[in-house]
Amino acid sequence: MTDTEIVHDTPVAGLEDHDDLALVKKMQQGRDQMVQEIRKVIVGQDAVIEELLISLFAGGHCLVTGVPGLAKTLLIKTVADILQLDFSRIQFTPDLMPSDVVGAEIVEEHEGRRKLVFVKGPIFTNILLADEINRTPPKTQSSLLEAMEERQVTAAGVTHKMAQPFFVLATQNPIELEGTYPLPEAQLDRFMFKIELGYLTEEEEVQVVSTTTRTMDKTVAHPLSGEDILAFQRIARQVPAAQSVIQYAVRLVHATRPQNEHAPDFVKDWVTWGAGIRASQNLVLAGKVRALLHGRYNVSYNDIRALAPSVLRHRLQLNFHAEAERISSDEVIRRVIETVQEPSL
Structure with missing residues (x-):
């Protein structure tokens, strides 16, 4: 079955309500308006911007990697400015403590009596920029786990709910190893996407240098709210996904696991651990958002394939054979996509 056989241009079950269809239209227009505003500040990086917005509309978190100077922080700060959401930035350093992220109890005196009061940390915000997250030890990195997964923080036995929406955008420099700490697998698995920024083209870099070396207006409009x-996050979950598409997403993820007897030989040769069930869930959920943004009401195989690299690349643990042969996670994913067949009906 081809993609065109499972994609509908007209509303289908799950999105028949007039208000729902109006909301989908608003999502598409809002995406276009946000891209237009981002373009006032950011040059190029079209695929990166699309995946960042897909993650935002799906309610996921993003890990953004790239060498210094590619505007990772500026991109994230611009998204927060456009949405007019509460924004916090934490510069992760080796001496950062969990209490510096989550908050801590302090003794407060009131009317002659002392009591412990919890002072919330910078994690209590709508958009959290965890800048250079791999520069802090795993103990501090793990302070984000509960907030990212359950949208709450437990401190001194008391649970504090996070503001909604809550979106963690973390950056890391992939070329510096000294003074950095690899993110634990449990931490990496909380990110829906790992997005990689590459160098700009010569024409794009000329445009950046031209605009940033003169006076420029960085004021942005605010087409969408929290x-x-x-x-958008609620409506995305109502998008139908054919059972065959879900099966295809699961097959892709299963094929990355060397313990699976049906895994390709190259996976068994190069991969120590493959992706878990969150990868399958994120592939389908992000595919639903991508389908809506592309004007469709069903998820297609192409949606799954297009998002597979960003969903899977941080969930594969390669072994020393792959390192010796200079095989990257993206190369393994590309071969998996080529190998795994669409389900036959």
Whole structure:
């Protein structure tokens, strides 16, 4: 079965309500308006911007990697400015403590009596920029786990709910190893996407240098609100996904696991651990958002294939054979996509 056989241009079950269809239209227009505003500040990186917005509309978190000077931080700060959401930036350093992220109890005196009061840390925000997250030890990195997965923080036995929407965008420099700490697998698995920024083209770099070395207006409009983002996250889950598409997403993920007897030989040769069930869930959920943004009401195989690199690349643990042969996670994923067949009906 081809993609065209499972993609519908008209509303289908799950999105028949007029208000739902209006919300989908608003999502598409809002995406276009956000891209237009981002373009006032960021040059190029079209695929990166699309995947960042897909993650935002799906309610996921993003890990953004790239060499210094590619505007990782500026891109994230611009998205926060456009949405007018509360924004916190944490510069992760080796001496950062969990209490510097989550908050801590302090003794407060009131009317002659002392009591412990919890002072919330910078994690209590809508958009959290975890800048250079791999520069802090795993103990501090793990302070984000509960907030990213359950949208809450437990401190001194008390649970504090996070503001909604809550979106973690972390950056890391992939070329510096001294003074850095690899992110634990449990931490990496909380990120829906790992997005890689590459160098700009010569023409794009000329445009950047031209605009940033003269006076420029960085004021951006605010086409969407936090309430809109929450509504988009709800409507995305109502998009139908054919059982065959879900099966295809699961097959891709299963094929990355060398313990699976049906895994390709190259996976068994190069991969120590493959992706878990969150990868399958994120592939389908992000595929639903991508389908809506591309004007469709069903998830297609192409949606799954297009998002597979960003969903899977940080969930594969390669072995020393792959390192010796200079095989990257992206190369393994490319071969998996070529190898795994679409389900036959």
